[in-house]
Amino acid sequence: MTMTPVSELIATARPGGLGAFNVITLEHAEAIAAAAEAAERPVVLQLSENTAAYHGNLAPVALACLRMAADSTADIAVHLDHATSFDLIRAAVDLGIRSVMYDGSTLDYTANVAATAEIARWCHDRDVFVEAELGEVGGKDGAHAPGARTDPDEAVEFVATTGIDALAVAVGSSHAMHSRTAELDNDLISRLAAKVPVPLVLHGSSGVPDEGLRAAVEHGMTKINIATRLNVLATDAIRATLTATPGLSDPRKYLTPARAAIQSEVEYLLRLLAV
Numbered sequence: 001m002t003m004t005p006v007s008e009l010i011a012t013a014r015p016g017g018l019g020a021f022n023v024i025t026l027e028h029a030e031a032i033a034a035a036a037e038a039a040e041r042p043v044v045l046q047l048s049e050n051t052a053a054y055h056g057n058l059a060p061v062a063l064a065c066l067r068m069a070a071d072s073t074a075d076i077a078v079h080l081d082h083a084t085s086f087d088l089i090r091a092a093v094d095l096g097i098r099s100v101m102y103d104g105s106t107l108d109y110t111a112n113v114a115a116t117a118e119i120a121r122w123c124h125d126r127d128v129f130v131e132a133e134l135g136e137v138g139g140k141d142g143a144h145a146p147g148a149r150t151d152p153d154e155a156v157e158f159v160a161t162t163g164i165d166a167l168a169v170a171v172g173s174s175h176a177m178h179s180r181t182a183e184l185d186n187d188l189i190s191r192l193a194a195k196v197p198v199p200l201v202l203h204g205s206s207g208v209p210d211e212g213l214r215a216a217v218e219h220g221m222t223k224i225n226i227a228t229r230l231n232v233l234a235t236d237a238i239r240a241t242l243t244a245t246p247g248l249s250d251p252r253k254y255l256t257p258a259r260a261a262i263q264s265e266v267e268y269l270l271r272l273l274a275v
Contacts, residue, residue, distance in 0.1 A: 003066065004075040006099040006129045007165065009042040010199050010222055012075055016274040017217035020044035020201075021266055022081060022227035024051050027234075027259040029065050035266035036074035041274060043266070044099070045069060046081040046225065049088055058088065062095045079131075081225070086119060093128055101131040101168065101201075109154075116162040124163065131201055131223075133168040134158045149188060152195045159198055166223060168201040171216075184212050186219045193220025201225060206232075210272055217275050224273055233265050234258040 010018050023029045023045050036043035045065045052058040062078065069076035079099040080092040089100050102119045104112035116132045123130045134150055150169040159167055169192055171185045184202075192200055199222035205213060206229035213224060237257040242248060 003069045003098070004042065004077055006044060006077045006079065006223075009044065009075055009077055012042045013222075013273075016041075017213075017221055017224045018042060018044065019266070019270045019273050020046050020079065020081075020223050020225045021230060022046045022048055022051070022225070023061065023065055024054065024231070025255075026061070026064060027255050028230065028262060029061075029068050031230075031259045031262035032266050033068045033072045033074065033076060035263045035270060036076060037072060038263075039267045039270040040074070041270040042075040042077075043270065044077050044079050044223070046079045046227075047092075047097075048081040048227075049083050049085065049103075052088060058091055059095055062092065062097060066096050086115075086122075089119060089123070093123065093126055098127065099129040099131070101133070103133050103168075105133040109158075113158060113161050116158075116164060120163045120165075129166070130164045131166040131168060132158075132162060132164045133203070134170075149185065150192060152188075152191045155192060155196050159196055164198060166199045166201050167196060168203050168225075169196075171202070184208060184216050186215055189216055189219040189221055199223060205229075213269075213272060214275055217273060224269075226269065230262045230265060233261040237261040 065078045082103045104115045120130045148170040201223040202221045205226045241254040
C-alpha cells in the first residue's frame, strides 16, 4: 500500500479523531504501525525535531518510517513534528515526507505569520501538508506559557494569512505530562472549530484523560498528538523486565515488552478516538 496523505487520513478517521504518535526508536514505529493494522484505523507516525537531533540525522529513522508506512496494510502517513528549522523541513521533504509542522510559536505574532506563510508557500509548491501553531501549548522545554489560550478570531486571521492546512491550538493541554490531569477548555474548542476553516490539532494529549480526549474530538479536535504516554509505558516495561532479570543484557529481551506496551496502548487509543 502507498502512503496516504494526512488530509485523506483526516477524512478517513471522521467522525473520530486521527491518532498521531511520536516515534523515537524503531520499536516505536513498529508498534504504532502494528497497532493501526490491528485496530483498522488510520495513524500518523511523527518525527520531531528533537528526535532528529537525538539520532544526529533525520534520514535513517525517517526512511525507516516511510518504508513501514508504504509496506503496511493500514493507512499511515509520516509527519515532521515541531520543526523550528526551515533546513530540517527541506531535508524532510527531500526524503519523501509530505506532512510537516512548522512551530513558530515562540516568535511574536507578526514574525510567526511571516515565517509560517513562507514555509507554507514553499511546501504547497511541493504538495506538502502544513501544520502550524498559534497560542503556545504549555510545557515544551519551558518555552511555552502553561495558561496560554488560542483566540478564535486571531486563529482565523492566522490561517487566512499563512495558508496553512491544520492548526495546533492551545486549549489547556501541556507537553511532557506524566499525570493525566489536564482539563481542556471544550467551549473554546467548539468556538475554534466553528470559526477556523482547517482541522484543529491537540498537542500535549498524553496529559489528557480518556474522557477528555473523547470530548475534545466530539467538540471539534481532529488530530490528536501523543508522545510522552507511550514513552512512560515503554520505560515501565523495560524497568520491570530488568528488575525481574538483573543479569539481562540482550536488548531484544527488554525492548520486546516495551514494543508490546506501546502497541497495546496505541490500539486502545485508536479505538478510543474513533468516537
